[in-house]
Amino acid sequence: MTLAPTAVESVDTETAEAPAPPKRRKKLMPKTVIGRTLLAIVATGFALLFAYPFLWLVSASFKPRGEVFDNQLIPKTFSPQNYSEVWDQLPLMHWLFNSIGIALLAATAVAVASSIVAFGFAYFRFPGRGLLFGVVLATMMLPAAVTMIPVYLIWKETGLVGTWVPLWGANLFGSAFYIFLQRQFFMGLPRELFEAARLDGASYWGMFWRIAMPLSVPSFIIVFLFEFQASWNNLQGSLIYLNSGSPEEFTAPLGIAYAMTKYSPTNGGEGDYQYVMVAALLVTVPMLILFAFGQRYFIQGIATTGNKG
Amino acid sequence: MSPQVDPSTEAIVTRDASRRPGRKPRQRYDRREAIAGYLFISPWIIGFCIFTAGAMIYSVVLAFSKYNLARNSLSPAGFANFEQLWEDPRVAMSLGNTLVYALMAVPAEIAFALLLALILNRVARGAGMFRTLYYLPKMTPVVATASVFLILLNGNSGAVNEFLGFFGIQGPQWLIDPAWIKPSIVLMALWTTGGSMVIFLAALKNVPQELYEVASIDGAGPVRKFVNITLPMISGAMFFNTIVLTIAAFQVFDQAYVLFWRDQSGAAPESSLFYAIYLFQQAFRQFNFGFAAAMAWLLFVIIMCVTFIQMKVGNKFVYYEGGR
Numbered sequence: 061m062t063l064a065p066t067a068v069e070s071v072d073t074e075t076a077e078a079p080a081p082p083k084r085r086k087k088l089m090p091k092t093v094i095g096r097t098l099l100a101i102v103a104t105g106f107a108l109l110f111a112y113p114f115l116w117l118v119s120a121s122f123k124p125r126g127e128v129f130d131n132q133l134i135p136k137t138f139s140p141q142n143y144s145e146v147w148d149q150l151p152l153m154h155w156l157f158n159s160i161g162i163a164l165l166a167a168t169a170v171a172v173a174s175s176i177v178a179f180g181f182a183y184f185r186f187p188g189r190g191l192l193f194g195v196v197l198a199t200m201m202l203p204a205a206v207t208m209i210p211v212y213l214i215w216k217e218t219g220l221v222g223t224w225v226p227l228w229g230a231n232l233f234g235s236a237f238y239i240f241l242q243r244q245f246f247m248g249l250p251r252e253l254f255e256a257a258r259l260d261g262a263s264y265w266g267m268f269w270r271i272a273m274p275l276s277v278p279s280f281i282i283v284f285l286f287e288f289q290a291s292w293n294n295l296q297g298s299l300i301y302l303n304s305g306s307p308e309e310f311t312a313p314l315g316i317a318y319a320m321t322k323y324s325p326t327n328g329g330e331g332d333y334q335y336v337m338v339a340a341l342l343v344t345v346p347m348l349i350l351f352a353f354g355q356r357y358f359i360q361g362i363a364t365t366g367n368k369g
Numbered sequence: 370m371s372p373q374v375d376p377s378t379e380a381i382v383t384r385d386a387s388r389r390p391g392r393k394p395r396q397r398y399d400r401r402e403a404i405a406g407y408l409f410i411s412p413w414i415i416g417f418c419i420f421t422a423g424a425m426i427y428s429v430v431l432a433f434s435k436y437n438l439a440r441n442s443l444s445p446a447g448f449a450n451f452e453q454l455w456e457d458p459r460v461a462m463s464l465g466n467t468l469v470y471a472l473m474a475v476p477a478e479i480a481f482a483l484l485l486a487l488i489l490n491r492v493a494r495g496a497g498m499f500r501t502l503y504y505l506p507k508m509t510p511v512v513a514t515a516s517v518f519l520i521l522l523n524g525n526s527g528a529v530n531e532f533l534g535f536f537g538i539q540g541p542q543w544l545i546d547p548a549w550i551k552p553s554i555v556l557m558a559l560w561t562t563g564g565s566m567v568i569f570l571a572a573l574k575n576v577p578q579e580l581y582e583v584a585s586i587d588g589a590g591p592v593r594k595f596v597n598i599t600l601p602m603i604s605g606a607m608f609f610n611t612i613v614l615t616i617a618a619f620q621v622f623d624q625a626y627v628l629f630w631r632d633q634s635g636a637a638p639e640s641s642l643f644y645a646i647y648l649f650q651q652a653f654r655q656f657n658f659g660f661a662a663a664m665a666w667l668l669f670v671i672i673m674c675v676t677f678i679q680m681k682v683g684n685k686f687v688y689y690e691g692g693r
Contacts, residue, residue: 106488117517
């Protein structure tokens with residue numbers, strides 16, 4: 061909580077990759093060559109530990125059935141046909157399409173709606189503003205489990221269970237954490253900017269859309285990326301709203317859980333885990349690409365707000 | 370939540386007072402501006418009324434009702450659902466499993482994330498590359514992580530046990546032996562500890578270097594510097610990470626679901642039955658919405674109590690630079 065209010069304003073100026081001033085770096089480093097080498101070895105060791113499951117996953121996705129459980133990092137039998145067979149084995153294309161569609165809708169909806177609401181809290185003065193913003197913050201403390209069942213029953217009444225809508229529709233109303241994040245950003249903008257626009261005849265909406273939004277692109281991207289990842293990862297939501305449909309309607313996480321059961325020998329499968337591995341890899345890759353492009357936003361977003369994704 | 374989130378209100382009051390002297394504070398709002406403000410926040414108000422406040426009231430009603438799936442209707446049940454919380458042994462068992470998991474996972478995650486952050490903060494070359502590598506597992510979908518660890522943690526041929534065998538250690542049957550199921554999930558949590566690490570790293574970068582220099586002049590060794598300077602200076606991040614990780618640990622679901630509970634045969638070991646799993650089963654497998662709602666409220670009360678205690682204890686130890 062103590063970290064939360066620190067400024068997000070520095071997002072665009074201070075990139076996460078920016079090296080610290082060399083003078084400071086020098087002091088932090090271990091003084092002896094031995095110390096420095098030891099530290100480099102430990103750091104590399106941990107890097108290998110973190111990288112190993114990825115390397116293993118890539119390797120396993122090229123192994124034929126029966127060899128997936130062996131521990132060779134180089135497959136004994138190279139089986140690239142897994143990648144062509146998997147599309148017939150599993151409706152993977154549907155899963156990726158569903159996941160991308162839902163994640164795009166969820167992230168866009170929550171980023172735009174939260175920005176609008178945040179601007180309302182940041183710029184306008186109205187009775188009850190402090191109290192209402194307190195309520196926004198308080199809702200962050202509410203465990204999802206408390207509202208999970210009634211929200212399901214509400215969607216059931218609308219007849220939309222089994223469609224994408226329950227997985228992103230509520231995002232149209234904004235989300236407390238993102239409202240908080242965007243408001244912090246808007247609060248950092250000089251009020252004179254808006255007073256000037258007002259004098260030039262800008263409407264309230266124009267002030268938001270033409271001035272506040274373009275300036276808040278960095279924190280908007282943070283919100284978008286966080287929510288895209290959260291939606292991509294959302295297993296429980298898919299279980300609740302899509303599980304009773306056909307496998308073609310699943311999202312990627314639900315699909316992988318389904319594939320693990322389908323091929324499990326205890327369920328009458330034949331242990332074709334290589335297809336699960338291909339699917340797991342293909343579901344992970346988009347996130348790694350997202351991180352490659354948005355790394356500084358992720359790191360900055362976490363460091364300044366404490367979001368855990 | 371945080372006492373310092375709204376620095377604006379005071380400033381606005383004083384600015385308004387200087388602009389329009391003599392007015393009563395109640396009348397200081399510009400009517401058009403206020404209406405526009407309400408319009409801007411109206412999406413949140415609507416969402417709050419339906420998906421938060423409405424849902425909470427609905428949840429209270431559910432907790433005192435019995436849900437009939439066939440007729441999709443509720444009938445009053447008094448305190449029956451809450452009595453069942455005591456009578457159903459699986460509630461206490463899943464709660465116990467969750468508590469044990471939280472007690473293992475949170476300290477382990479804090480220690481490991483801090484260790485990684487300390488390394489990243491001091492490493493001479495390639496800090497950016499190492500940080501990316503340490504953070505990448507956090508980007509991996511939990512389901513994909515679980516599907517990989519299912520095989521890595523295989524008791525007979527898994528890579529983890531092979532690695533341990535390298536040091537002459539006979540590894541356990543991670544995902545079968547009830548005693549090792551929770552440590553298995555802790556291991557997965559440690560692999561994805563990047564978020565906490567980044568928060569620690571940001572805190573470490575904010576520690577003024579002069580403090581270490583002064584301590585060196587006074588003859589303090591690395592351990593004393595760590596205990597007397599680093600730990601107090603990053604206690605805010607420590608506090609934050611502890612609270613967030615504890616709340617997450619109490620709701621652990623995905624990993625356990627994918628590894629043990631995805632098929633409905635019920636053959637999974639009891640020590641993997643976490644509270645969120647049992648709640649989900651009661652709600653969406655058994656359709657005991659009333660009982661599940663009562664379970665959810667119990668979880669809410671427990672999380673609130675634990676967070677409150679952590680805040681009370683934390684306030685004694687956390688060092689605030691501003692001297693708050």
